[in-house]
Amino acid sequence: MSKRVKIAGALAIALALVAATAVSVASARGRGRTTAAAAGTCELGNGIKHVIYVQFDNTHFRRDNPNVPSDLEQMPHLLNFIRGNGTLLTNDHTALISHTATGILTSLTGVYPDRMGQPVSNSFRYFKTDGTTRTGVSFAYWTAPLFDPAGSTTDTTPEMINENGKIAPAPWVPYTTGGCDFGAVATANTILENTAIDIPTVFGPGSPEAAEVASNPGQAFADFVGIGVHCARNSAICSTANNGRPDLLPDEPGGYNGYNGLFGAKNVDPVIKPGAAMTDLGGNVIQDASGHVGFPGFDGMEATVSLSWVAQMQEAGIPVTYAYVSDAHDDHGTAGNIHFAFGPGEDGYIQQLQNYDLAFQRFFDRLAADGINKSNTLFVFTVDEGDHFVGDQPTPAGCDGVNVRCNYTRVGEINGDLRRMIKTQFGDNTLFSVHSDDAPTVYVNGTAAQPIRDRTDAIVRNLERESAQLSWLNPYTGAVQPGYNGVNGTGITRALADPVEEKTLHMVTADPFRTPTFTLFADPDWFFFATGGATPALCATPDACAFIPPRTSQSFAWNHGDIQDEIASTWAGYVGPGVSHEGDVGSVWTDHTDLRPTMLTLLGLKDDYETDGRAVTQILNENAVPVSLRVHHPSLERLGSTYKQLMASFGEFSMNTLTASTNALASGSSAGDTKYTSIERQIQSLTAQRNTLAAEIRTGLNDAQFNSVKLSENQIKAWTSAAQDIINASAALAQRLRPEPILSEGSSSRHAPGSSPPSLSPAWRPVIEERRPGL
Template identity: 50%
Template structure:
């Protein structure tokens, strides 16, 4: 779950005031993209880019008798497998959460180089060394401390050299292409903050009318239309306009509504670019002149979703529906409207289908919703059917616009997988399954129903010995621990806490009525560096990370959990991620368009999120101002689309890419083996064992980093700078990489 809010249908129906009849589903024709937009590599026919990232949507089945998410969206699944290649052995990053998964895909960088090493929120050590809270979801240029800037003045998206990570829209706008987006992490406004470094202050300026609207909105009672107003108007939707102004200069109103697109750390500079931020300003631009696919609601233009209904918030106000309201119908409606308005590059996020988002933020509080749904449950099945219908309408609408696989690059993927925490549903007459949506707690032995649903909540603080140091955790199935004072990793008190955490047992009712280890792996700063979990801001390095049995959700509060006993089951949440289990780690990505092979379903190619961006850019003939951590997936490219230097020794280059990923990826063999060794070290009471293993991991990681840098520089140079990739060098690197992988495996086996 990213955060919160599809629309309560009855509420919307009661509050919508639609002043114009919703027209036909399809627009008559799309406008031509900005004439200066240069997207395609030499000889390619690509004129449009449509990039979609789902939240927690699965290719594999969570229940063998229930079709998977993608199987229940056949219009999408068939589109990807018939017209392109669907990789089903893709992988996310660590820790595996929405913000990190999306941002690694958008940038082609692991968390250590794009900043979001812990998400969806994190703590950091200010000068007092008492951990302070921050959120990963902020606009691209925001600071860690976006309240005062005094406690940590580095960027939230901190990258190489402690500068803001290069923004993903820059190559497109520099190529003369408008870039539109809805709901994806950090490329639109993420909040209505009005402090000195809040999103509203940064983009619109303190004292501006937009800022004043946000001040008033933030002061309104929670769960009201007034409270939602600024979020609806300004958050979650944006157009970054092309060099020269693009759609931002289409009309005098668009010029007035546009604001400087500030990227002060961008390599080569980024002066003179502008953008439209929020539906209040995007809607008039993409709905002018008013097509049948837009409506007038409350006197304002509204984009219609794929079913012809205006996209609104839960109170019927036109604009951003909330992040959980980014359903397939709403997101695809916006992307289609943007394309038809002449915006050739459109990126969007689609919220998960396995949660019932009724009453999600910013709607009024409801103690029963939102809540999780189980595999095959009626509302889950219905939501997937709605998603599939939306994709059917989307592809038909684009086809009518002349936008299809012959001239458009489609990339569709997901942020991370999930562990389903729950029992087996009870069959119903209509073929669906029913689950027990009640909390379950126990004194000694659990007696939860067989169709129980919900994560196992464990408050870790009361379970630890008296005298444990003060700490906070990023609550998760992979909690990161931040110990007051930011002690060195060898500090005896910290070492004891690691052992106490690593030795904790508790009951997981889905597995047994007997207590068993809660945590399966442990990593301190040494191993976190190996896992790409250490960015260039030393204040954000966790004291250690504990990876749990994925049925558990770990907190560290002074009381609770609220579902009863400790642990207990909370039915509101049942789809856990963050930890290292294969069902969480493994994701999927599909490519369709000119230059992409019609490869169907590829179950064997091992890939991960950071490969998506370089593969896209290679097809588009665009470049970034940095070296990617990922590689071009030549496995999915037609021979004519493979960069010349990658194709010259294709078999060797392919083998180099494969071994590079096992060496460098967070879920590659090298990292998983060193994590096994790290767990032994942190649990050990023998300092000599601890020091020996830690020293070995440090040495191996140092060698890994040096070799990985050589390999990725060579692969990136061959792909984007036409630099020759010498086969002798590649073969030597393959041997070196395999040697390091073997050494890590031996370390794990001997630990």
């Protein structure tokens, strides 16, 4: 599923309305940022002169069908470049929830979503002071306030909010303060994402740019959204003569003054390619579906488009470039005017991957001709999250897509109306909204007196039990799918988390109005939405509320957001000076927070805040590793690995407590809720212990990575042992619990309409999720 497509309708309404009218702070040890270098003196470590970071959307290393080569296998120019010249980490993981904005922003910042404000994406709900909810959008410029596409909002917190309620530190700062200009090509929230709130934020509500939005919104989008440069102090590229604007970061730790930026293709392109329109790698003028020259939209950022902007920026003397490349498993038409979901091995999918491979061949050849190569450039390639494909088995049997194309009868998520399904099965009229997803976050309406209901509220607890028990006719199988019967079971609901477990999973931010009442992690074939209104209609038939949409030019079949391994697991490729030539490495467990500290360690830069990740020294040459990380090196690597399992969204600790949380939320009745109370108390205690220890380890690792602090062997071993003890305690909690058949009060005679109630007796298994390799 592509980056911003499911919120396109809301954004279109908002844009039409506009047209009509630390610790994200420095370490307690007083770490400062690298002293700003003079303009034109970009000095990086290990002889690196260029940084090229490519962020893919939903591009897979693993095969989605065992017979069909994966996305990367079908892009051999990229895959062989990484394998032959560097290291491909194949056991990487995203954050929760596992969506595009959350994944990309976690990678960019090196912190989990609770420290940068976007744990639910690509849109989210937030509570108003009257207890109802509205939609926020995860894509907006870094310093914008919360983006509600419907207009004014009662929540005025920053879009990118850190744990202290301030604007989260920006990812370009170490580069610009180190004297390096930073080019951004459609990279989430580092550029303008929309014209509704980002134009007033950057240019001002009465600016000429705002006037263009009102008079010509389509051209304004192409002119100002999607492309940008953040410049080092006094860089000529972002001069006032080039329409440079102040690059304001009012909450940046230590201050950030005297820096300029260029915003939009209208301002960037004349600087990097004077006198000519930007073209893709095939020489075609870049424009949107309506012919507006400039930024074509995020779904129009195919490899040939995005990589062309990267090459042009590098050739113009911008040494650091971050770029987004849209997915290849959907047909985006012309610059995103359609969204047709392919299945693995389908003809259109195969052709798009061939086009992507050609784009990388041209890209690497062009850079090589410019003298930009593995000897002087740090290349990093990664992806936001994995996906689960939803569709029939392909025909003919055994098709591989390359020699024999695959065909599909039905392709698409099961769309389920959660409110009507709950009403029909349980008779419950509770008012709630959801962030539509295969892992829907649920927001139960409050009142003006109490906008956010307590997690122990009887209405909330009843809805959680009903969500666990939800069963329905599955239109793919033709059989009733049961309620929760284990994380690895066959039920519609696979896991549940309320704010206690959401905090463990790094889903609770400094803005309490964004915290979901609970999150339902479902079978990934499903995609849930919720009908509005005071009283939802009953479902006359099962397919009235759970159906496979017809396959049209607006179709969706690649689900993510959930906890399944094919969604959680990702990859990251590193090539360049200081990177060891290891080829594929699956033995090192990493997640998105590790990208940034690994890169900054190689580059000799540091942030003005502590990252949650750790430098992956297993893939670095010894001479590229700081001396402080070489001391007690084996013990430090063990600490880093254990710390990952303690802290990561998909680490052992989080998955263990999620198992416990699910059993807690599924348990009890209005007559008694002691099991829920007991388990929640234990999760709270373990999470508090985790957070205290993890903060100590995080500071220690950051100091060793960036401040030349040599940790003692005794301290390293003590932290490792304490972390493992907490992980073991979480495992013991999960192993003590088993799913039990549960029926909400008065619901024993209710079942999915048109079918018999499913049997709840066979083989209730322990709720212990099978561990992924390396966990």
